[in-house]
Amino acid sequence: MATSLLHGLIGGVLIGCAAILMMFSIGRIAGISGIASHALFSRPRLSQAWRWAFIIGLLISPLIVVSLGLPGNVAFSSEVVLGDPLVPWPVMAIAGLCIGLGTGWSHGCTSGHGVCGLARLSPRSLVATMTFVTTAMSTVGLTHSLRV
Template identity: 55%
Template sequence: MNFTASFQGLIGGVLIGLSATWLMATLGRIAGISGIIGTLITTRPRGDSAWRLAFGIGLVSGPVLALFIGGLGNVAGAPNEVIGQPSGGMPLMLVAGLLVGLGTGLGSGCTSGHGVCGLARLSVRSLAATVTFLIAAIITVFVVRHVMGGNV
């Protein structure tokens, strides 16, 4: 068992939980990425943009730091890569991102809003959304690996 990876996952989960709790306690907002960034881009709320922008910068700065600081974990297949190339290629990645964006609109939220914050608030709607996300992910991996013969 890789205790370093497990410890990194534990620390990451604790930090996500603390940041979601901090956002709710200080601003009364749910840390749902699609809602935070989507509202910033589409409606540009007055007086409510600074924290949304800071949240977005924080999301991007983590992976950027991981690129420049070694030893933060390797999710790529090669030792000298930090992130690596998308396994299905860039066009598939763009289509997948578009579908995720459409899905968050249809589901009125994303995995962070429903899965982390909604479940913590014992929201039945968030439970239904999270179960739907998981079922869709399981089916997608099964189809790609076993029906299409891909490597995800």
């Protein structure tokens, strides 16, 4: 238990450091949904190269952790590195679509509002983050109560 808490603490510190580095280096908020949507749906131009670098970094980071043999287990078993999904792929696809719609409606995500916005004491980010957390808790409670 203490090890997983330490991993969470280290991960949180790394996320915070990455957000600070991004703000100081290019003056941008590390809001992943905004970065991804602009990379995918805006007209391609050289000034967007940093968005793709950010996305590629998000995708290869777990591979680096695994290749170095570092503790990065997101499974419920210590014998595997990543583990099998807990729900079928169609359920994950629907969940991803709902997350995408929610981040669009709230004009941000947990990284933009929860990490960067709260650090800037933004009231809008506080409301958005409380909504994210409440919705997530309700969804988990509902889905766990519906499991047979």
